[in-house]
Each structure stands twice: as structure tokens, then as C-alpha cells.
Amino acid sequence: xxxxxxxxxxDGSSYIFRAYHxxxxxxxxxxxxxxxxxxxxxxxxxxxxxxxxxxGPTHLAVIxxxxxxxxxxxxxxxxxxxxxxxxxxxxxxxxxxxDATRAFSLPCIEEEGLEADDLIASYARAAAKRGWDVTIVxxxxxxxxxxxxxxxxxxxxxPGKVDMLDTMKNQxxxxxxxIEKFGVPPEKVGDVLALMGDSVDNVPGIFGIGPKTATKLxxxxxxxxxxxxxxxDMKKSKLKERLLEGREMAELSRVLVxxxxxxxxxxxxxxxKLDAVPKEPLAEFLAHHGFTSLLKRxxxxxxxxxxxxxxxxxxxxxxxxxxAPEGSRQALPEMPPVDCSAYECVxxxxxxxxxxxxxxxxxxxxxxxxxxxxDALQASLTGISLALGPNDACYIPLGHGGxxxxxxxxxxxxxxxxxxxLKPLLESDAVLKIGQNIKYDLNVLARHGIAVAPVDxxxxxxxxxxxxxxxxxxxGGHGMDELCQRHFGHTPIxxxxxxxxxxxxxxxxxVPLDRATEYAAEDADVTWRLHxxxxxxxxxxxxxxxxxxxxxxxxxxxxxxxRNGIRVDRAAxxxxxxxxxTRIGEIEAEVHEIAGQEFxxxxxxxxxxxxxxxxxxxxxxxxxxxxxxxxxxxxxKLAAQDDAPIAQKVLDWRQLSKLKSTYTDALQAAINPxxxxxxxxxxxxxxxxGRLSSTDPNLQNIPIRTEIGRQIRTAFVPxxxxxxxxxDYSQIELRLAAHMADVPPLKEAFARGEDIHARTAEELxxxxxxxxxxxxxxxxxxxxxxxxxxxxxxxxxxEPDEAQAMIDRYFERFPGIQRYIVATLEGVRERGYxxxxxxxxxxxxxxxxxxxxxxxGSERAAINAPIQGTSxxxxxxxxxxxxxxxxxxxxxxxxxxxxxxxxLVFELPESEVEAASKVIEKVMGEAALPAISLDVPLAxxxxxxxxxxxxx
DNA sequence: GGCCGAACGTA
DNA sequence: GTACGTTCGGCCC
Numbered sequence: 001x002x003x004x005x006x007x008x009x010x011d012g013s014s015y016i017f018r019a020y021h022x023x024x025x026x027x028x029x030x031x032x033x034x035x036x037x038x039x040x041x042x043x044x045x046x047x048x049x050x051x052x053x054x055x056g057p058t059h060l061a062v063i064x065x066x067x068x069x070x071x072x073x074x075x076x077x078x079x080x081x082x083x084x085x086x087x088x089x090x091x092x093x094x095x096x097x098x099d100a101t102r103a104f105s106l107p108c109i110e111e112e113g114l115e116a117d118d119l120i121a122s123y124a125r126a127a128a129k130r131g132w133d134v135t136i137v138x139x140x141x142x143x144x145x146x147x148x149x150x151x152x153x154x155x156x157x158x159p160g161k162v163d164m165l166d167t168m169k170n171q172x173x174x175x176x177x178x179i180e181k182f183g184v185p186p187e188k189v190g191d192v193l194a195l196m197g198d199s200v201d202n203v204p205g206i207f208g209i210g211p212k213t214a215t216k217l218x219x220x221x222x223x224x225x226x227x228x229x230x231x232x233d234m235k236k237s238k239l240k241e242r243l244l245e246g247r248e249m250a251e252l253s254r255v256l257v258x259x260x261x262x263x264x265x266x267x268x269x270x271x272x273k274l275d276a277v278p279k280e281p282l283a284e285f286l287a288h289h290g291f292t293s294l295l296k297r298x299x300x301x302x303x304x305x306x307x308x309x310x311x312x313x314x315x316x317x318x319x320x321x322x323x324a325p326e327g328s329r330q331a332l333p334e335m336p337p338v339d340c341s342a343y344e345c346v347x348x349x350x351x352x353x354x355x356x357x358x359x360x361x362x363x364x365x366x367x368x369x370x371x372x373x374x375d376a377l378q379a380s381l382t383g384i385s386l387a388l389g390p391n392d393a394c395y396i397p398l399g400h401g402g403x404x405x406x407x408x409x410x411x412x413x414x415x416x417x418x419x420x421x422l423k424p425l426l427e428s429d430a431v432l433k434i435g436q437n438i439k440y441d442l443n444v445l446a447r448h449g450i451a452v453a454p455v456d457x458x459x460x461x462x463x464x465x466x467x468x469x470x471x472x473x474x475x476g477g478h479g480m481d482e483l484c485q486r487h488f489g490h491t492p493i494x495x496x497x498x499x500x501x502x503x504x505x506x507x508x509x510x511v512p513l514d515r516a517t518e519y520a521a522e523d524a525d526v527t528w529r530l531h532x533x534x535x536x537x538x539x540x541x542x543x544x545x546x547x548x549x550x551x552x553x554x555x556x557x558x559x560x561x562x563r564n565g566i567r568v569d570r571a572a573x574x575x576x577x578x579x580x581x582t583r584i585g586e587i588e589a590e591v592h593e594i595a596g597q598e599f600x601x602x603x604x605x606x607x608x609x610x611x612x613x614x615x616x617x618x619x620x621x622x623x624x625x626x627x628x629x630x631x632x633x634x635x636x637k638l639a640a641q642d643d644a645p646i647a648q649k650v651l652d653w654r655q656l657s658k659l660k661s662t663y664t665d666a667l668q669a670a671i672n673p674x675x676x677x678x679x680x681x682x683x684x685x686x687x688x689x690g691r692l693s694s695t696d697p698n699l700q701n702i703p704i705r706t707e708i709g710r711q712i713r714t715a716f717v718p719x720x721x722x723x724x725x726x727x728d729y730s731q732i733e734l735r736l737a738a739h740m741a742d743v744p745p746l747k748e749a750f751a752r753g754e755d756i757h758a759r760t761a762e763e764l765x766x767x768x769x770x771x772x773x774x775x776x777x778x779x780x781x782x783x784x785x786x787x788x789x790x791x792x793x794x795x796x797x798x799e800p801d802e803a804q805a806m807i808d809r810y811f812e813r814f815p816g817i818q819r820y821i822v823a824t825l826e827g828v829r830e831r832g833y834x835x836x837x838x839x840x841x842x843x844x845x846x847x848x849x850x851x852x853x854x855x856x857g858s859e860r861a862a863i864n865a866p867i868q869g870t871s872x873x874x875x876x877x878x879x880x881x882x883x884x885x886x887x888x889x890x891x892x893x894x895x896x897x898x899x900x901x902x903x904l905v906f907e908l909p910e911s912e913v914e915a916a917s918k919v920i921e922k923v924m925g926e927a928a929l930p931a932i933s934l935d936v937p938l939a940x941x942x943x944x945x946x947x948x949x950x951x952x
Numbered sequence: 953g954g955c956c957g958a959a960c961g962t963a
Numbered sequence: 964g965t966a967c968g969t970t971c972g973g974c975c976c
Contacts, residue, residue, distance in 0.1 A: 502953055603972055604958055631959060658960060662969055687966055691963085698968045701962035709961080733963085733965095782964060791964030857964095864965040868963090872966095901963040901966085 007127040008057035011138030013065040028289040033089040037096045059272040066110040071539040103285030121259035131157030139166040147186040152361045183215035191224035194254035206246030335390040342391040343521035364432040366528035369441045376443035382509045387524035395517040434531045436480045442559040458530040463685040464547040468843035493519045546840045553880045565677030572715040580660040587653045594646045670697045690872040713949035725944040726951035729902040735936040741820035750936040763813045786860025828862045836869040878927035
């Protein structure tokens with residue numbers, strides 16, 4: 001590699017617009033307007049002519065916009081919406097740009113879902129990292145963000161320079177020219193653009209802020225974020241108001257103007273090598289369009305770019321590929337196989353500093369913590385692994401050895417010193433930290449005073465892409481081992497193979513360092529590889545918005561909620577346990593008395609035999625297990641029809657046993673000894689629809705429906721002087737159904753604050769009473785859950801025929817509902833997934849199953865998923881905005897503790913209830929905006945008190 | 953010790 | 964009829 005490589009990236013799309021406006025109208029012999037094409041052709045000619053000249057291209061590609069829609073349209077549906085139609089005499093010239101490029105035998109690259117700017121950014125970055133110089137042929141100000149020098153060349157390369165060439169003005173644009181234009185260096189151009197907006201692309205920016213003010217703000221504050229953060233403390237002014245008002249728009253704009261630098265490259269860099277331009281097919285093209293002066297130069301051979309006429313075989317291949325783009329399918333990034341022997345065990349501060357420096361340079365690092373427990377809030381830190389690339393990973397042991405006081409501890413850096421060294425890296429805005437379920441690592445490190453940010457999470461990225469996507473034999477989970485197996489065909493070392501399982505398990509800190517390094521560093525390595533593979537798919541597959549705007553920002557919010565925990569009154573739970581135990585004992589004796597023998601009431605098998613074999617009640621065997629059914633419905637039937645006293649007693653016994661074992665006993669055991677509070681763990685990938693799920697303990701199913709169960713909620717209490725505040729969305733799923741299915745009567749009823757089930761009863765039955773309202777309520781829910789005549793019949797206690805008549809009537813009164821169901825199912829059958837209003841996908845691979853039960857099950861789930869999922873998206877958006885909103889209102893003391901699907905629970909000083917309620921209601925009520933403007937209001941009900949029960 | 957189904961708590 | 968998680972008994976290895 002003697003000479004420096006120099007890649008020219010031609011921004012073809014923007015060029016043609018400028019050429020059109022600058023050049024006189026011109027038509028070819030067929031009468032097609034070709035003025036812009038001519039301008040474009042002369043530019044390519046000139047570039048090709050510069051081959052082998054100083055600063056001329058050695059490699060060249062033309063980048064085009066594939067179509068009007070990119071991932072930015074998902075983020076902001078108004079993106080480029082104002083762009084006027086191109087002039088009539090320009091339209092036919094677009095396809096000719098590709099013809100012209102092919103005539104020069106040059107690669108022409110475009111990708112669905114990506115704009116030319118993103119591909120240019122990605123190629124520029126990739127080339128510069130290899131030490132190539134890059135020239136972007138364009139005048140587009142957005143691309144000026146890219147000018148400069150690569151700060152993280154791949155190992156062994158000198159940094160490559162990136163500049164721009166405006167062929168219209170014949171001007172080179174380097175860092176000084178960018179500063180001259182924007183007043184800030186290239187890396188801050190994006191911040192300026194985000195503030196000033198762009199009327200052509202319809203990037204909103206902040207209303208009233210133009211280039212001058214934007215530049216001034218960034219110069220003063222250093223960054224967009226800093227300027228926005230400083231706004232509340234500015235002295236009262238129009239500008240302050242505009243900044244506060246426009247914060248969200250500015251942040252949105254920042255995302256819109258951000259160029260994607262990590263797109264998968266449709267063609268390898270080496271394939272862009274610029275060889276001599278063959279005479280054909282260029283001559284034919286020039287002749288066809290009547291570009292005779294160029295044709296003469298080509299024929300004359302003087303100053304023409306065609307020095308050789310032999311067609312390079314590879315070039316021919318490139319040309320074919322460029323001519324027939326294969327949709328958005330891309331080659332996977334190539335990565336070497338996992339090699340666990342390649343990892344380093346970092347045992348000295350010197351080596352740690354080396355890794356930290358390299359991580360800063362790489363600007364992204366995969367991270368994994370090893371601990372003593374799955375509970376992030378009790379675990380102690382055993383070690384940290386980092387990865388910077390495939391097989392480029394290390395493990396930093398921090399807490400190995402020590403169980404055996406007499407054994408010598410392995411050599412390792414002191415934990416506090418290591419964490420102090422890592423803290424700037426882990427907290428640096430400039431370095432992306434990638435984790436697999438990084439919320440866990442966030443919580444572990446938060447307990448050591450480290451606020452890890454910014455983060456990406458491969459588990460959540462996988463979920464955004466592939467929720468529900470499991471086929472027979474292939475799991476649909478998002479755990480690392482499963483993802484690694486599915487995507488790389490590699491099985492990482494299993495934790496249980498390192499630490500054992502059950503009684504024989506040893507803590508990770510007892511694992512020998514060589515073995516620990518293999519395991520831990522491999523996890524970071526695999527996480528890095530997963531990110532490289534999965535993250536580019538977000539943009540390609542239309543899931544950027546849901547990930548970037550909803551799930552990703554939610555990670556630190558939920559982590560904080562988990563750390564907050566909620567106080568429970570142990571003594572109150574203990575009293576309830578006692579009461580329940582006594583009553584359970586009494587009932588047990590009565591049941592045994594009636595049965596005439598002792599048996600295990602909690603065994604459905606034994607209970608069934610007692611009820612149906614011994615006592616002779618009528619009831620059928622059921623299912624493949626061959627067991628009698630003894631569920632609630634059956635026991636209630638026995639109690640009512642056969643007047644069986646034992647049935648009611650078993651029901652009472654079951655209720656109390658459930659409450660005692662699952663709640664009053666288990667919750668006491670779940671109290672964290674350090675905090676005295678209960679800390680649940682939320683899963684962000686637990687429910688296919690996008691809902692959160694809660695485990696260890698599950699705080700999303702604390703009883704509320706029965707008086708006796710409700711007592712458990714009285715044990716959830718605030719600290720002295722505080723109160724608990726519960727804010728619920730009222731009927732959110734029905735409201736969303738009314739909006740999404742477009743049901744005018746239901747929308748009106750919600751707009752007027754009417755009783756929605758009563759309104760439904762009026763529509764269906766013509767009058768409202770207790771009975772018709774109850775039936776209407778049942779039907780409303782049946783709709784949300786994907787209706788079937790059998791299911792509805794069970795709930796209504798009628799025959800399936802009658803239920804079907806009811807469904808027909810419902811569809812007749814609310815035709816939008818039927819249209820929604822049909823359209824949703826058609827969409828899922830066609831695309832394979834459903835989508836929420838915010839673009840979250842859920843896959844339904846069994847939607848066309850030959851098995852009827854399976855297929856119908858998928859259909860019901862597919863009808864429900866957009867509604868349940870949109871509701872989940874909305875409350876998640878509210879959660880993301882909640883803490884900043886409270887902070888802005890001076891309510892930094894308010895803590896968000898729990899989420900229960902349509903409810904948020906807070907703890908706060910009693911004196912702040914009024915002020916906080918206002919903020920909470922506003923944030924929740926407006927959570928769909930500005931992305932989605934619902935036709936129905938989102939009503940929020942708020943209560944507070946000295947227990948969770950009292951807050952309702 | 954680990955896994956599965958039945959049962960039941962929530963939205 | 965949707966979406967979850969936990970407990971228990973019963974059974975397997």
C-alpha cells in the first residue's frame with residue numbers, strides 16, 4: 001500500500017437538484033429534458049479525469065436516495081413532508097442519473113430506508129478508519145458534520161482526513177470552511193442544525209431560532225443539551241421561552257440531523273476502486289443523449305477519462321450489482337469465530353489504563369459485570385469485562401478469592417481504584433456502553449456511585465426487532481446464549497459450567513481467573529458482536545423510533561425505580577399471615593370433616609378424587625392429563641347447583657392459601673435488609689406486546705379486587721411524612737380501540753366523559769340498566785381480547801349462537817371495529833407482524849397455521865397486541881418524561897416507585913401532592929404527543945394516602 | 953434438583 | 964377471548 005487511498009463519495013441526489021437550477025434547459029434527441037443529467041455527466045467526467053492526480057480519487061462511488069421514506073420518517077412523520085414536488089422537467093431525469101453513473105462503469109449505491117447522507121457518513125467513517133482520505137462531493141450543509149479527521153483509526157492506520165468538494169463552486173471545504181459557515185467546528189454542526197431546523201427537510205428546530213441564534217447558543221453553552229439544560233436558569237426572555245417550549249422539538253431535530261455512521265455497507269470499500277473508465281458503454285450513453293462535445297473528447301482521446309478500454313472483471317461485477325439493487329438485504333458484517341483464548345485478564349492498573357484509553361478511542365465498548373447474585377441490589381461486584389471488537393475483550397477481576405481466609409487471593413487491582421479509573425469512561429457522553437440487559441449493570445454500578453451513560457442494550461434491540469418471532473424449534477427469547485446461538489451458531493460458555501448449579505454452585509469470585517476470563521470476556525465479546533449485527537437492523541427494519549424514543553430512554557428510568565423500591569410494613573404482613581393461617585387451619589378441618597378423611601386440599605388431583613369419586617358429584621374428566629377439573633368455575637358450579645358446602649370452603653381455602661403463600665409470606669421474605677424496602681425487577685422484554693413484566697417479587701399482581709386481598713395493599717406504605725400517590729389511566733385500552741378503530745360514538749362518549757359501558761349498552765340494547773351495562777362491559781373487553789363466540793358465550797353465560805348474534809350487533813353498531821379487526825389480520829398475514837401506533841412490532845409466525853386452534857389463538861393475540869402495545873408505549877413515554885418534568889417543576893423529591901401497566905405509583909412529601917399531581921396528570925395525559933394526536937382524551941385518575949390501598 | 957400443569961393474582 | 968408471574972403438587976432424573 002504505497003500510495004494513500006482517496007475515496008470520493010458523490011452525493012448524486014443533491015447534485016441533480018443543484019445542476020437543474022443552475023443549468024439551462026436542454027433536451028436530448030428524443031425530447032427528454034436532460035439539462036441536469038448533462039451537468040451531472042460533466043461532473044463525473046471531471047472527477048474521473050482526476051484519477052491518479054494529487055488529491056484525486058483512487059476509489060469512487062455515487063450515493064443516491066433510494067426512495068422518499070427513511071427511518072427518519074418513523075421518528076418524525078413530518079420529515080421532508082413539506083418538500084414540494086420536483087419540477088415536471090426534472091422528474092424524468094432522476095432515473096437517468098443511474099444510467100449516467102453506469103455509463104461511467106462506476107458503482108452506484110442506494111439502500112431502502114436510508115438516505116444518501118447516511119450511506120455517505122458510513123462510507124466516510126469506514127474509509128477514514130482505514131486511514132483513507134475521503135472527499136464528499138456535495139454542497140449539502142448537513143454533510144459538513146463529517147468534515148475532519150478520524151479520531152479512532154483501526155489499529156495500525158494513520159488517521160484519514162475527510163473534506164468536501166463543492167464542484168459547483170469549485171471549492172474545497174475543510175474544518176476552517178465549516179467554522180466559517182457555522183461558527184462552530186464540524187462535530188457541533190449537528191447541534192446548530194437541530195436548533196435552527198431546516199425548512200426544506202422540514203426538520204422543525206425551535207421556532208424563532210435561526211442560524212445566528214443557534215450558532216451563538218452552541219458557542220456559549222458548548223452543546224445543544226447544555227443550552228437546553230441552561231434554559232430554565234436563563235433570565236426571562238423570548239429566547240428562554242422558546243428554548244423551554246421547543247426543547248422536545250430540538251431533541252427530535254437533533255436525532256433527525258444525526259447522520260447514521262454505522263450503516264452496513266452494501267459494497268465493500270475495496271470494490272469501489274476506480275479503474276480507467278471503459279469507452280463503452282459511455283460512448284453509447286453520450287451519443288444517445290446528444291452530448292456531442294463530450295463524445296468528441298472521448299473519441300479524440302484527449303483529456304478524456306477513457307485511457308483503457310478493457311473492462312476489469314471485478315468492475316463488471318460491481319456494475320451488475322449496482323444496476324440491480326437487491327432491496328434492503330445486506331451482507332452480514334464479517335466477524336472471526338469466537339476465540340476464548342484471545343482474551344486478556346487485566347491484573348494491573350497499567351493494563352487497565354490501556355484498555356480505558358482504547359475504549360475512549362473506540363467510542364463504544366461492550367460491558368458486562370460479574371457478581372455474586374442475580375439480584376442487582378444485593379449483589380457484590382466480582383469483576384467487569386469489556387469488549388472493543390470481535391475477540392478483542394478483557395476481564396478485570398475485582399473480587400476474586402477471599403472466601404477462604406488462608407488461601408492466597410489472586411493478583412488483582414483493588415476494586416475502588418479500578419472503579420475510580422473506569423468511572424470517567426463509564427460516564428462519558430462520548431462513549432457508548434453496550435450491554436446485554438444493561439439495566440442490571442446500571443444498578444450494580446449505581447451502588448458504587450457510577451452513573452453509566454449513554455447505553456445501548458442488545459437484549460432490548462433484539463426485542464424491538466424480533467418480539468414474538470419464534471418458530472418451531474427456534475426459541476424466540478432474547479437472552480444472550482439464545483441470541484448467540486441463533487445469530488452466530490455459537491454456544492457461549494454456560495454459567496452453570498463455570499459455577500455449577502444448585503448446592504454445588506460456587507460464587508463467581510471462586511472461579512479461577514483463567515476460566516473466569518474466558519467466560520466473562522466472552523460475554524462482553526458476544527454482546528459487542530450482537531450490537532454490530534442487530535443495531536443496524538433497527539433502521540433497516542423501521543424500529544428505530546420505538547427503540548430510540550421509548551425503550552432505550554426507559555432503561556435508566558426503570559433502573560432507578562428498581563433501586564427506589566417500596567416500603568412494606570413487615571409487622572402488618574406478619575399479622576395478616578397469622579390471621580390467614582388460623583382461618584386456613586379452621587377451614588381445613590371443616591373440609592376434612594365433610595370429606596370424611598384427611599387429604600391435601602391443595603392437590604387438585606386428590607381434591608378431584610374426593611369430590612367426584614368419593615362424594616359422587618357430577619363432573620367430567622378433562623384434558624390429556626386425565627385429571628378432574630377443580631378450578632374456580634367448577635367449584636362455583638358445584639356450590640350453586642349441587643349445593644355442595646365443601647366447594648365453597650375449598651374456594652375460601654384456596655383464596656387464603658394464595659394470599660398467604662404468594663403475598664403475606666413472600667413479601668416479608670422479599671424485604672431488602674439494607675433498605676428495608678421491596679425492590680422488584682422489571683423486565684423490558686417480558687411481554688410480547690411491549691408491556692413490562694415484574695418479578696422477584698411480582699408487584700404487578702398485588703390483590704385489589706376482593707376486600708380480603710386488598711388488605712395486603714395496606715401494608716405498602718410511605719416513609720414517615722410522605723404519602724403514596726397512585727395515578728391510573730382510565731379505560732386506556734378502550735380509548736385506544738375507539739381511536740384506532742375509529743368508532744365515532746365511542747370517541748364522542750369519551751370526549752364527553754360519559755360512562756363508556758353505559759353508552760355501549762345504549763347502542764346495543766337500546767336502554768341502560770344494571771344487566772345491559774354489565775353485558776356491554778363484557779363485550780367491550782371481549783373486543784380488546786380478540787373476540788370469539790365461544791369465549792364470549794362463557795363469559796355471558798349464554799349459548800355461542802347468542803354470543804355470535806351479540807358480536808354481529810356490535811359490528812353493526814360499530815363498523816369501525818370490524819374494519820379494524822379485518823385490516824389488522826390482513827396486515828399481520830401479509831407482513832408477519834402487527835404494529836402499535838408508535839411502530840412497535842409484534843410478530844405472529846403462527847398466524848397462518850393449519851392448526852385451527854393455534855391459528856385462532858394467534859389471531860386473537862394479533863387483534864389485541866396493537867391496543868395493549870400502544871397502551872404500553874404510552875405509559876412508557878410518560879415514564880421517560882416524568883422525572884425531568886417533575887424536576888423542572890421543582891419536585892425533585894418525588895420518587896417514581898412502581899408501574900402496573902396503566903398505573904404509576906409515586907412516593908412524595910405530603911406537602912407536594914397538589915403540585916406533583918398536576919405535573920403527573922399532564923405528563924400522562926399528553927404522553928402520546930407530539931408523535932400521535934389521539935381522537936380521544938387520555939383521562940388520568942389520581943389518588944394519594946398513607947398506603948397503596950388508601951391511594952386508590 | 954428440575955420441570956410441568958393447574959390454579960389464581962393483576963391489567 | 965389478551966398479556967403476564969408465582970406457588971403448589973406431582974412426577975422425573
